[in-house]
Amino acid sequence: MLLTVTTTHRPATDLGYLLVKHPDRVHTFDVPTGTAYVMYPEATDDRCTAALLLDVDPRRLRAQKDAFELSQYVNDRPYAASSLLASALAKVFRSALRGASKDRPKLAAAPIPLQIRVPVLRGTTDLVTRLFTPLGWAVDTAPIPLEPEIGGSSRYVELSLTGELRLADALNHLYVLLPVLDDAKHYWVAPDEIEKLLRSGEGWLAGHPEKVLIARRYLAHRRALTTTALQLLEADQEPATEEEAELPVARKAPLAEQRRDAVIAALTEVNAARVLDLGCGGGALLTALVKNRQFTEIVGADVSSRALEMAARRLRLDRLPERQRDRIRLIQTALTYRDDRLRDFDAAVLMEVIEHVDLPRLPALEAAVFGHARPGTVVVTTPNVEYNVHYEGLAGMRHSDHRFEWTRAEFAAWAESISKTYGYAVTIRGVGDPDETTGSPTQLALFQVTA
Structure with a gap:
């Protein structure tokens, strides 16, 4: 599965400093479900793209309960963006998720022009739009068709997000919302997942119009965890006006x-x-x-x-x-x-x-x-x-x-x-x-x- 991050901020190759990954080489990481690669298909002063490619090893996947015998091998997990990709993102871009950059601290704290592409994403155009638009993204989706002999559209879309945001905010949006769209986490959801959700959703989740759906899906529909997360969010945030929810980037402090x-x-x-x-x-x-x-x-x-x-x-x-x-x-x-x-x-x-x-x-x-x-x-x-x-x-x-x-x-x-x-x-x-x-x-x- 693939995710790309592109910027036209000049010099665009500063993206390498923000991600702490040099554009001149391929970076390889072992992750629990396979191997993750970070590479730069383009890297010029005008435009730079970083690609995160996750190569899933089916032998490391655990078959879902009540699934058919070969479901460990016959599934969409190696191709469609999911919680597996979010976990890989958290490992390889750890510093960038925190907004930390030793070499470009001012740039890490500033909004920059970004385009994010996910070629295959499980979800509908309506849901993807409802999740990303309130965060300041311009959302463009294209349904992926089924084979011509079958006809119609599949349950997957190609996603393109465009906006000016801090890179850390963009990555945290993806870290939370990719598993939400997938709605099938590949690991056991324990109470400490609440802390991950609150940390990654700080500054945006409490005012999101779909926060209930986000919390429920992120926490694998575990009612007790969802209730606790929502209570903590409500205790920490006043209701947002419609205008506040739509402000994309340089909004006032909550x-x-x-x-x-x-x-x-x-x-x-x-x-x-x-x-x-x-x-x-x-x-x-x-x-x-x-x-x-x-x-x-x-x-x-x-x-x-x-x-x-x-x-x-x-x-x-x-x-x-x-x-x-x-x-x-x-x-x-x-x-x-x-x-x-x-x-x-x-x-x-x-x-x-x-x-x-x-x-x-x-x-x-x-x-x-x-x-x-x-x-x-x-x-x-x-x-x-x-x-x-x-x-x-x-x-x-x-x-x-x-x-x-x-x-x-x-x-x-x-x-x-x-x-x-x-x-x-x-x-x-x-x-x-x-x-x-x-x-x-x-x-x-x-x-x-x-x-």
């Missing part, structure tokens, strides 16, 4: 990223070193905190053991050097109960947490966090319900698990009540692009202890 940046900016402003992430979920904020050396002790707390397991995977705790690992702890606790382990910290963060608490239980959270734990600073973010009118098609609240969403006046009144009851001074800020009438999509309160 609201979830802006929110994390605003929280970290607030923690930096107060010189916090020992930080609690209360209701840490799958570890989106924890990952950002770990990267900042200002934070010398970081504790993630959540009531869900599954969320903590996901956070541990996301942080790769088992692979961190000892010095780094000693900075981080994950603890299971309910935020509506007093917990001495949460006392004596410089700061605590409740990022998109309070709206998930039933209103009658909210005073218990307030007493446990502001009264008992009593950190020097508390950063709280929550949706601004007034802004919801800008989300086309949104009916009700932004998340199915939200118990309430406050107006700016309601949030300000709550924050003022907290400050008077527990001895904190509070300032309120908006996060995200503000609207003159409805304000910003997210509202942030910075509480600082006064007594």
Whole structure:
């Protein structure tokens, strides 16, 4: 099976630096299902094409359950792009998938003109278009006909994608969506596949209109894994407007990223070193905190053991050097109960947490966090319900698990009540692009202890 990546960026041969594969020779890799080759059928200053060819060894394939006796040898796996090609891509272009380039770091971070061709791809024109168009690609497909004596079209298409994207984004799109179109992974799908999906889908999957289908197929229709992946995506991303979903390349940072940046900016402003992430979920904020050396002790707390397991995977705790690992702890606790382990910290963060608490239980959270734990600073973010009118098609609240969403006046009144009851001074800020009438999509309160 074959995949080609072409650029007309000048000099086009810089593609070799981005892929970390020299255009002057053929590169060979042994992969679990055969042999992968990377070569350059053309390499000039004006145009450069890298080809990934996967030669599948049928003896290394495992026949599908309930398949006929010779299915290991008689199948489309050596020819049609599938999860086998995605796995080979991940191995041979590992640095490029991460967006890392020692020789051309600025180019790796910039969108460049790209054309990607997959001569044989399992899927329909409609599905291929639905998957790739929201990511900024111009999609051109041609159904592959059956033999003339049979007539009609097969279940395969020839695919051409054109656009200006970061090479890393393009490769991650392929890494996720090739198995989705194939819908028949060649290996056992374990829980760690969720982390692969979230990592490769960072920045685009949460806002994709077909994210449910993508998660379900990528995770081999395993309901528990799909549910967990979607919950983590929803917790980390606000609904995207139609315009945001269609922006191809140089789009603004997603609201979830802006929110994390605003929280970290607030923690930096107060010189916090020992930080609690209360209701840490799958570890989106924890990952950002770990990267900042200002934070010398970081504790993630959540009531869900599954969320903590996901956070541990996301942080790769088992692979961190000892010095780094000693900075981080994950603890299971309910935020509506007093917990001495949460006392004596410089700061605590409740990022998109309070709206998930039933209103009658909210005073218990307030007493446990502001009264008992009593950190020097508390950063709280929550949706601004007034802004919801800008989300086309949104009916009700932004998340199915939200118990309430406050107006700016309601949030300000709550924050003022907290400050008077527990001895904190509070300032309120908006996060995200503000609207003159409805304000910003997210509202942030910075509480600082006064007594």
